[in-house]
Every structure is written in structure tokens, then in C-alpha cells.
Amino acid sequence: MAVTDEQQQRHRRLTAWQRSERVLARGSADRTLRERLATLTADAGTVHDLDGWTDVYGDGVVAEVERRTADLLGMEAAAFFPTGTMAQQVALRCWAGRTGNPVVALHPLAHPEAHEEGALGSVGGLRTVHPTSAPRLPTAEEVRDLPEPFGTLMLELPLRDAGFVLPTWEELEAVVAAALERDAVVHLDGARLWECTPHFGRGLPEIAGLADSVYVSFYKSLDGMSGAVLAGPESLVEEARTWRHRYGGQVFQQYPAALSALLGLERELPRLPSYVAHAKVVAAALAEGFASSGVPWSRVCPEPPHTHQFQVWLPYGTRVLDEASVRQAEETGVTLFRRWSAGPAGPPGMSSTEVTVAAPGLEWTAEDVRTAVAEFVARLE
Template sequence: MTDDATPADRRAAARRGCTRWLAGHGDLTPRRWLVELAEAATAPDLDRYGAGGEVEALEHEVAQLLGTESAVFMPSGVMAQQAAMRSWAERSSTDAVAVHGLSHFVVHELDALSEMHHLRVQHLTDEPRPATVADLDRLAGPLAAVSLELPLRDAGYLLPSWEELVAFTDRARERGVPVHLDGARLWESQPFYDRTHAEIAALFDSVYVSFYKGLGGVAGAALAGPQDLVAQARRWRARHGGTLFSMLPYAVGARDGLRRRLPRMAAYATRARELAAGLGSVDGVRVHPDPPHTNAFRVFVDAPVEALEEATLRAMETDHVALASWWRPAEVPGWAMTELTVGDATLDWDIEDQLAAMRTLVSAARRGARAGSS
């Protein structure tokens, strides 16, 4: 590495040399990933334009797992969610939909519901907490659909209690409002509720699930629900340009994730709680939520971003361990935050060693910050 290498260059080079990762499933080379996909393929025929082969097999598996009439594979969750909300709106006399102000719809999609689909988006709340019945009641007018994100990622992977979830969906049905589940991390949320995926999905009128987060697939999502709604969403998939000639690698990766990683979700959540408890006892470290609701949580450190980035890079370069993918300024001046998501790589590494590595990282960052300010 040259002396003028940027932090991004250093991180990329160092990550390639890492042998242990605190978060996620670890890194694979492109070649190894393709080899694993080839070994996981089981369908005898290829899919074509979203029909047949691994794609059709995946759609059947998802519908059965969620207890819905049908499911459709989508290349992205953004496409799946927009197709769902637009399809519900087409059945309604109003173009108003309700979402959380911190939901993926609002934070990450460039106002797509209003810009592309001309829907009037109302916020249940903008506060960093799950939406409540009271929030729904404050939106007094008619609604074409309401969406709940489980967990609410941009508030710290928060979940409502089962009782709160039932109360919310019951109130929506009393008002005749379909409830859509943004279940990008439904697989990861299921252990919190200790109910089957079908029992959770039954509270909702449509359900979106992701295949590349906890399941570790290449990309892709599914929208599940009544047969007629899914058929309507397929039309929106085509309009969005999502009916690719073949979606083989995405479907294979998704089915492989369902086979290999879905059964491990409870273990991921358990390790997340153990890690959070250990990190929360370190001086100058806080976690949120405490305990975590899913396999992911936020970590706050009393040290500046620059010092933590440098300490993280040094750990990657010298110890070949990846402890954090990024650091950002926290709302408290002088503090930084990151997110930690537990996966296969986390479970493959002894927790006491993980905690020791994080304590060393925090100490190094705080020493570096003090040295820089002196």
C-alpha cells in the first residue's frame, strides 16, 4: 500500500486480508460465491422472464412458509414495496398511504411513492420508535394502505411487542385499511415473537421479505399475499423493468439462504444479546436497544469517528480482524456509532475473543483521540 493511499483504499486492501469478521457472514471472493451458488442449484430447468426454474420453486417455498396464497419474486425490495403500495392504492378511492417517517420508503427511496406513483404519503410518526394505534388514529382521513417496518431499522432495529402489533393491525382492519409488512428483516424478527412466520404474516394483508440481508443471498425479494394482489404486483414488476431474462443466481442464493441460514436466526439473536451485554459493560460504550430485539443493534462509543476509523483499520491490517464496517458521528458531540449485525462469521468466532478485540479497539481509539488533541 502506497503512502498516499486513502482510508478507503486501505480498508479495501485490509479487508481482503481479514480472516475473522465480527459482523455478518464474512467475505467471499466472487469466484467462491459463484461456486457456492452452482453447488446450491437444484431445479432442473432455467427460469425465463421470471417464470419456471428456481424462481418458481422459490415463490412456492415463500408462499408456503408465510402461509399466503401466492408470492412473486422481485429483483429488489424497493420494487416489491412500491408494487405493493401502488396495487393497494389502485383498489382504493384515495391515493393516501401511511408509513413511518423513518421507514425505508421515506429515508432511502427518494420520494418514489409520490414521484413515481403519485401517492400522498402521510407519516404515522417521525419519532425513533415503532408506530402505535394512537399514531394511526391521528390520521383521520381514508387510507389506501398503511405499512409497518419490522424491525424499524433506522431507529435501531426496534420491534413493537406482539400485543402492540396485534392492536395496530386490528385497528387498521376496523378502518378497512390494508396493512403491508415491510419485512426486509422478518426472518430476523421471528425469534423475538416466538411465533411462526405464517402467524406473523397472518396479521398483514401483504408481506415483503428480503433474501440478501440475514439470509446472505445475492439480491432480491418477494412479495406475498392474496393471489389477485400478487398478480397485480407482477404487472408492476414488468413496468419497473424487473422481469429479467433470467434471475437464476438471485433465486438460487435465496433458496440456499432459506435452507442454511433461516434455522440459525435464533442463534444469531442470542449472540447479539450476548455481545450487547458484554459491550455495554465497557467504559465509554453504549448499545441500543438493550437488549437487542433482533440479531442487530447499534453501538455508541465515546470517541471521535476519525480515531475509531484509524483503530479499526489498524486492527484489520495487523490482526486481520474486521470489527466494524463504518463509523458515523452520533448525536452526542464527540461520540460515534456503528451497527453490528450477527451472522455466520460472528458465530464462528469465540465471543470472549470478540469482546476482547472490541475493548482493545475502543481503548486504542480513545488513546489516539487524546494524543491528537494534546
């Protein structure tokens, strides 16, 4: 099979990112197979007994992930899924059967609407309505004033495609109360729920406790390989296990993903608050750097960030920005930005990128960020 230009560009990007001495975060997909396997082999024994038998259809280490996650979220039970897409489709399908209403109220930028090829309707037989299209979570008034009944309100915390934005704690409580007034259940898309605790000033059990069910991911913020958990009442989780089997998610063995999930819970979860705090430093320095660089317009969104992830917007095309980003990594050993996209909601001529601040980013000072911005801008053509 011939190597395409996109494959060549991807190899170029991955090589540049891997060789960079300074990065704000290192994604799990940035590393080679050898590196990932070596890390898992070296560290897995610190979180699970490796002399035990491998999992078979969800027992053993997979069941341990379920128990650990249910405890962390303060939920009765949890079920491990190979993907969050499957976990949420199953959850919403189960709630539709229990409420007798197949209508799901959610944001048009939420993952099921923006990234799942219409699966809620075509696979689950569900229908969606949108309380708001503004780039934020819906308000209590918008939920209360929806003109038709809905069985489930789904809230993505944080709302990634709007800039990883969150409501205030009081706003979140009011939205949940408005849904309950409508006799609806509340499901949290908590793919990135782990890093929401500093913004809300609440622990995971209190946040998750507002909802009837919640899904969390292990690879987005916890550096896991893959996998997700759906947590909620024991009766719902048992039903979800049946639908998981029907959807093809009853995987024979999942110990690599499960072990990496346990490592993420043990090592990355306690560090997320420090990432969130430092993301505010990085975001402010980025804004300062672009303001003094001669770029005609730039925006950090939100400012300050609500989590350890946020967006940066610049008035250039994606090809120009992608090339400047990879050249900076190749020529200076510093990766400031990764991929850029035009984005469906942005004005013409604007591009955005997502910035994540993790363990490597803690070493960056504000001056380091401003210097990197200047080096990046110098490569814009």
C-alpha cells in the same frame, strides 16, 4: 479512470475484512467474485436440479423461490422482484388503487422515506403521513388518532434505522387492529422479517398473517446475492406482476440470485434463532467492555437486541472510528466494527455503527468481545 480516495479506502476495508481471522459476520459483498461463484457452483445442486433449464422471465428456479416463500409465509402467492425497493413501491401502488386512497402511513425512518429518493411520490404518485417520529414503531393510539384517512399502513419489521427495533406481539396486534378500524390495509416491510420470530415467539405464517401483504429480502439476512419477494393474495400478486413488468423488473434470467435465495432459505433461515440469541451475549459484552474502557459515553441500542442486529453509539467522529476499526482488523486479524456514520437522528459529535451477529460470531465468547473492545479503544486517537 482515476482511482478516488474513497475507492482506495473501500479496497483497504474489504481487504482487511476478508483477511480477518475473526469476525462477527461475513457479508456477501465482502467476498471476491471467484469466492462467490465457487460457493454457488459447489452448493446450488443441493437445493435445485442443475440439469434443468435456466429460468426465462420468471419460470423455473425463480418460480420455485416464489412457491417456497409463499409457503413459508403462509400466503396465497408470491412474486420475485430484483429489488425490495421495486417490490414495495409496486405493492403500495396496487393497494392505493384498490383502496382508492393514495396516502400511506409509515414511519419517517422507514426505507421508502429514508432511502428511496422520494420515489413513492415522484414515481408512484403516493403521499405519506407519519403516525410518529419516535425511534420505535407506532402505537395503536397513534395510528387511531391520525388526523386524516390513509389507505395503507406500512410497518417496517424490524425498524432498521431506529436500531432494528420491534414492538411486542401484543403491541403489533393492536396496531394492526387500529389500522383495520380505519378501513386501511396493512403492508409489512419484512426485509428482515426472517429473524423476528424469536422476539415475537411466533412463526412466520402467524406474523405475516397479521398483514394483507409482506415483502421479504434474500440478501440482508439470508446471505443471498440479491432479490426479494412480494407475497399476499393471489389477485394482488397477479396485479403486482403486471406493474413489475412496467417498472422494468421482468428480468430475462435471474438464476444466480434465485439459487442463492434457495440456499439462504435452506441453510441460513434455520440458524437465525441462534444468531439472535448470541447477539444478546455480544451486545452485553460490548456494553461491559466500553463501560470499563474509559470511553466517556457509549450506548448499545436496543439493549438487549431484538434481532441479531443492533446499533452501537460512541462519542467520536466517523473518520476516527472508521480508522480505528480498519486498523484493528489489519493489525490483529479481528474485525469488531465496520463502517460508522453520524446518523440523521443522533446528537452532534456522536457516531453509530450496525453490528450483525451471524455464523462466525457464534464462536465469540463474552470475554473475546471484551478483549476486542479494549483493542479497539486503544486505537482511538
